[in-house]
Amino acid sequence: MLRSKILNRIRLLKPVIDRRCMSSASKTPLTLLEVDDKSGIATLSLNRPPVNSLNIDLMNSIIESITEIEGNKSRGLILTSANDRVFCAGLDLNELHKPNQERLKEFWAVFQDVWLALHLCSVPTAAAINGHAPAGGCLLATACEYRVMLPQMTIGLNETQFGYMAPKWVMLSYLSVLPRRLAERALTQGKLFTTAEALDVGLVDEIAASKEEALAKCSTFIDSFSKANPLARSLTKKQIREPDVQKLIADRAGDLKECLEYINSPLLQDGLGAYFEALKQKSRSKAGKS
Numbered sequence: 001m002l003r004s005k006i007l008n009r010i011r012l013l014k015p016v017i018d019r020r021c022m023s024s025a026s027k028t029p030l031t032l033l034e035v036d037d038k039s040g041i042a043t044l045s046l047n048r049p050p051v052n053s054l055n056i057d058l059m060n061s062i063i064e065s066i067t068e069i070e071g072n073k074s075r076g077l078i079l080t081s082a083n084d085r086v087f088c089a090g091l092d093l094n095e096l097h098k099p100n101q102e103r104l105k106e107f108w109a110v111f112q113d114v115w116l117a118l119h120l121c122s123v124p125t126a127a128a129i130n131g132h133a134p135a136g137g138c139l140l141a142t143a144c145e146y147r148v149m150l151p152q153m154t155i156g157l158n159e160t161q162f163g164y165m166a167p168k169w170v171m172l173s174y175l176s177v178l179p180r181r182l183a184e185r186a187l188t189q190g191k192l193f194t195t196a197e198a199l200d201v202g203l204v205d206e207i208a209a210s211k212e213e214a215l216a217k218c219s220t221f222i223d224s225f226s227k228a229n230p231l232a233r234s235l236t237k238k239q240i241r242e243p244d245v246q247k248l249i250a251d252r253a254g255d256l257k258e259c260l261e262y263i264n265s266p267l268l269q270d271g272l273g274a275y276f277e278a279l280k281q282k283s284r285s286k287a288g289k290s
C-alpha cells in the first residue's frame with residue numbers, strides 16, 4: 001500500500017516528456033548510446049560539434065536516450081562527450097540571442113525536461129567530464145550522482161559573467177553538491193573552477209588521467225550499488241531529490257514566464273550579443289593563427 005502510494009507520487013514527479021522527433025539537418029546522431037553487454041552499463045555520449053551546445057534537438061535526443069536506458073534495464077548511465085575538449089558548452093546561445101518567441105518557449109520547456117529526466121533518472125548516473133563544462137554543461141554534470149573529470153578543464157555555473165541570473169532550480173542543482181556559502185560565492189562570481197579546484201571543493205568526486213580511466217571510475221561507482229535493490233535505490237533517490245524537483249514542477253509555467261521576460265529584456269540581449277560576438281571573435285582569431 002505504502003509502496004504503491006510512493007510509486008504514484010514518483011510517477012507524478014516524472015516529467016511529461018513529449019517525444020518529439022530527433023531531427024538533425026546533418027543526419028548525424030546527436031547522442032551516441034552504447035550498452036556494454038558484460039556490465040550492462042549504458043554510455044551516453046553528447047555528439048553535437050563543435051561544442052555540444054544544447055539546442056532543442058540535442059536536449060530531446062538526451063531525453064529519448066534516458067528513456068531508452070530506463071526501459072532497456074541498463075544497470076547505470078554514464079554521461080560523457082564524443083568531443084575530447086568540450087563536455088558541453090551549455091545552452092546554445094543561438095537559441096537565446098534574438099530568439100523566435102515560439103521556439104524560445106519550446107526551448108525552455110525542453111531545457112526543464114532534460115534536467116528533470118537526468119535528475120530523476122531511475123538508474124545510477126555518473127558523468128565522465130572529458131572536457132569543459134560551463135553553465136548548462138555543469139548543470140548536466142551536477143544532475144548526475146557522481147562526477148569524474150579530466151585535468152585542465154573548467155566547470156561551473158558562470159551565468160553572471162555574461163549577464164544572466166541562473167534560474168532557481170539551476171542554483172538548487174549546485175546547492176545539492178556544494179556547501180551553501182561556497183555555492184553562493186561561486187554563483188555570484190560566475191566562477192569557472194579548474195579541475196583541481198573542482199575536486200578541492202567537492203564539485204567533482206575524482207580526477208582521471210584519461211577518458212578511459214574516467215569511464216572506468218564511473219563504472220566502479222555504478223557497481224557500488226550492486227548490493228542495493230534497484231527499485232528501493234531508485235525510490236530512495238527520488239524521495240531525496242523530490243524537494244528540489246518540486247520547486248520546478250510546481251511552477252513550470254511561472255519559471256517559463258520569468259525566463260521569457262528576462263531573456264527578452266534589452267539589457268540582457270545586449271550583454272549576450274557582446275558575449276557571443278567575443279566568443280566568435282576568439283574562435284576566428286584561433287583559426288587565423290593555426
Ligand SMILES: CCCCC/C=C\C/C=C\CC/C=C/CC(=O)SCCNC(=O)CCNC(=O)[C@H](O)C(C)(C)COP(=O)(O)OP(=O)(O)OC[C@H]1O[C@@H](n2cnc3c(N)ncnc32)[C@H](O)[C@@H]1OP(=O)(O)O
Nearest residue numbers: 053089090091092093132135136164167258259279280283
Ligand atoms: C528576474 C528573474 C530571473 C529568473 C531567471 C530566469 C531565466 C534566466 C535565463 C537564462 C539563464 C540562462 C542559463 C544559461 C545557461 C547556459 O548554459 S548559457 C551558455 C553558456 N556557455 C558558455 O558561456 C560557454 C561558452 N563557450 C566557451 O567558453 C568555449 O566555447 C568552450 C566551451 C570552453 C570551448 O572552447 P573552444 O576553444 O574549444 O571552442 P571555441 O570557443 O572556439 O568555440 C567553437 C565554436 O563554438 C561556438 N560556441 C561556443 N559556445 C557556444 C554556445 N554556448 N552556444 C553556441 N555556440 C557556442 C563558438 O562561437 C565557436 O563558433 P564559431 O564562432 O562559429 O567558430
